[in-house]
Amino acid sequence: MATTPARRPGRPRDARADEAILEAAAAVLAEQGPGGFTVDAVAARAGRGKATIYRRWPSRAHLMLDTARLAGVVLDDPDTGSVVEDLVTILGHLAEKLTTSSVGPLVAATIAEAAVNEETRKVYAEFIGERRAVPVQVVQRAIDRGELRADADPDLVVDIVSGPVFLRAFMSQAPLDETVLRRVVTTVLEGVRAR
Amino acid sequence: MATTPARRPGRPRDARADEAILEAAAAVLAEQGPGGFTVDAVAARAGRGKATIYRRWPSRAHLMLDTARLAGVVLDDPDTGSVVEDLVTILGHLAEKLTTSSVGPLVAATIAEAAVNEETRKVYAEFIGERRAVPVQVVQRAIDRGELRADADPDLVVDIVSGPVFLRAFMSQAPLDETVLRRVVTTVLEGVRAR
DNA sequence: TCGTATCGAAACTATTGCGTCTCGTAATTA
DNA sequence: TAATTACGAGACGCAATAGTTTCGATACGA
Numbered sequence: 001m002a003t004t005p006a007r008r009p010g011r012p013r014d015a016r017a018d019e020a021i022l023e024a025a026a027a028v029l030a031e032q033g034p035g036g037f038t039v040d041a042v043a044a045r046a047g048r049g050k051a052t053i054y055r056r057w058p059s060r061a062h063l064m065l066d067t068a069r070l071a072g073v074v075l076d077d078p079d080t081g082s083v084v085e086d087l088v089t090i091l092g093h094l095a096e097k098l099t100t101s102s103v104g105p106l107v108a109a110t111i112a113e114a115a116v117n118e119e120t121r122k123v124y125a126e127f128i129g130e131r132r133a134v135p136v137q138v139v140q141r142a143i144d145r146g147e148l149r150a151d152a153d154p155d156l157v158v159d160i161v162s163g164p165v166f167l168r169a170f171m172s173q174a175p176l177d178e179t180v181l182r183r184v185v186t187t188v189l190e191g192v193r194a195r
Numbered sequence: 196m197a198t199t200p201a202r203r204p205g206r207p208r209d210a211r212a213d214e215a216i217l218e219a220a221a222a223v224l225a226e227q228g229p230g231g232f233t234v235d236a237v238a239a240r241a242g243r244g245k246a247t248i249y250r251r252w253p254s255r256a257h258l259m260l261d262t263a264r265l266a267g268v269v270l271d272d273p274d275t276g277s278v279v280e281d282l283v284t285i286l287g288h289l290a291e292k293l294t295t296s297s298v299g300p301l302v303a304a305t306i307a308e309a310a311v312n313e314e315t316r317k318v319y320a321e322f323i324g325e326r327r328a329v330p331v332q333v334v335q336r337a338i339d340r341g342e343l344r345a346d347a348d349p350d351l352v353v354d355i356v357s358g359p360v361f362l363r364a365f366m367s368q369a370p371l372d373e374t375v376l377r378r379v380v381t382t383v384l385e386g387v388r389a390r
Numbered sequence: 391t392c393g394t395a396t397c398g399a400a401a402c403t404a405t406t407g408c409g410t411c412t413c414g415t416a417a418t419t420a
Numbered sequence: 421t422a423a424t425t426a427c428g429a430g431a432c433g434c435a436a437t438a439g440t441t442t443c444g445a446t447a448c449g450a
Contacts, residue, residue: 104310105310164351174350191386235406245429249409254409
């Protein structure tokens with residue numbers, strides 16, 4: 001049942017402003033990183049006044065959270081029938097996001113914040129949990145159809161294959177191309193393959 | 196040949212000041228994260244003047260880099276003759292450091308800074324490279340004595356086994372006890388075991 | 391037409407934090 | 421003793437930035 005919106009007097013909010021602001025915010029975050037994410041920069045880029053932003057978001061932090069949420073990694077389930085192909089595809093998307101977009105610095109900043117701040121840690125754990133659901137499901141499917149050992153731990157397998165992606169993206173800057181990813185996946189799965 | 200230091204007139208630098216400053220810097224970085232790492236905070240905590248800091252480090256960034264470098268994890272080479280035991284031991288030390296000491300937040304803070312700052316990234320990559328030397332050597336030894344396949348990539352193997360340690364320490368807070376570590380190591384090595 | 395809320399733009403306030411400089415004092419060499 | 425450098429403390433200049441307020445203009449309901 002669609003309720004007729006309670007109309008208030010005065011000029012209504014411009015929906016395109018929300019859009020323009022979020023779009024600009026994502027661009028600034030991508031190009032400048034979290035440190036360069038200033039309200040003035042977002043306002044200028046969006047071509048809107050700061051008041052228009054503060055009318056919608058109570059603080060810079062809230063705007064940044066919404067921006068991060070929308071810029072988050074979206075992992076589709078490829079479901080090719082081969083656990084190797086599925087995982088290589090998923091890790092490929094993850095690696096690309098982490099190394100070429102604002103998500104990398106953003107995740108790094110959040111990790112650091114979470115190490116110091118209990119509240120952030122909870123929210124972040126929840127966020128991570130949602131992302132893990134897809135690869136865990138992929139591994140579980142492979143177990144179910146007998147491709148992998150029945151006693152394999154899907155959570156641990158996912159951690160083992162995705163760990164190096166984060167490691168190389170954030171720490172060593174070592175190669176992270178498809179060849180490497182494929183080698184990671186095949187090596188790890190060899191240890192849990194049904195025989 | 197020890198050169199007599201060219202003595203200059205005036206009061207000499209107090210070596211305890213260097214120590215106190217670095218110690219305070221590590222504490223601040225661990226407790227406040229990179230955002231709270233201010234020169235004033237470090238000076239106050241160290242009980243020294245800011246000038247004393249700037250007499251030793253040209254900028255906040257330089258101080259932060261030195262702080263991260265010195266607080267690093269020290270990894271001994273167990274060399275038990277079994278690559279599994281060696282790696283489990285090394286990863287155990289790493290996991291304990293990351294989860295129970297200030298090193299965890301400190302590394303997290305540095306990762307975040309490195310994600311945005313080119314200078315920090317270079318120095319940090321170098322730092323990471325040094326730490327990797329021990330486990331890489333352990334894997335190489337196992338290859339040399341025929342325990343692991345000759346075409347295995349020691350660097351990649353190390354990344355695969357240590358990735359999940361960082362992942363669980365920083366992101367999921369999932370268990371990281373010896374049982375888990377042993378399972379990680381044996382699973383991964385199964386994929387590169389000589390046969 | 392009147393009242394009200396929004397708009398973009400920008401001035402404004404207040405805070406933070408880097409890096410410099412000054413002060414009076416202490417340690418060291420010549 | 422004189423010259424020189426370091427010390428802790430903190431004031432200071434300066435830039436950046438969060439958040440508020442003001443401005444004239446605009447869009448809507450009554």
